[in-house]
Amino acid sequence: MDSKIDRSDVEGQFGKPEFFARDGVKARMDDKFPHHPLMRSEASYNSNWEQAELNMLRKTMGLAMPLKLSMERKAASRVGHAPIISVASRASLEALTGQDTMMGFDDMFGKLENFESMQEMPFNTMQKYLDENKM
Secondary structure, three states: OHHHOOHHHOOOOOOOOHHHOOOOHHHHOOOOOOOOOOHHHHHOHHHHHHHHHHHHHHHHHOOHHHHHHHHHHHHHHOOOOOOOOOOOOOHHHHHHHOHHHOOOHHHHOOOHHHOOOOOOOHHHHHHHHHHHHOO
16 A cells, blocks of 8 residues: 555655766766756757758748758858858848847957957968969
8 A cells, every 4th residue: 555655745755956866867877977957959950840840841841942942041051251251141041041130248248359369361361262263
């Protein structure tokens, strides 16, 4: 009869910290690389979300629509500028992905023009770029 009693709410168990429990998150973590189990899936959240959206489009509109969107994104991501310009504008790619409506950390901080460093001379940079790419 004791085996049918729910012992999860027994006095002394309530409020027990998770690091003492054998079935908590800490027990499922690796000792050598102690990362949370969701860290791997959250690191690739944007690509997983994009793949889910393309899969939904394929099921509702056929193969042509996700293929067209993928080709447009790939073409917009390859648009470049001269290497001497520190500000890289990816307005067309951001418009296709919807990132142009969101304000993130990179929009305010972490831009190259905010760093105090000596830039190379424009002529040397262009010559190096052209030599590498044989244009």
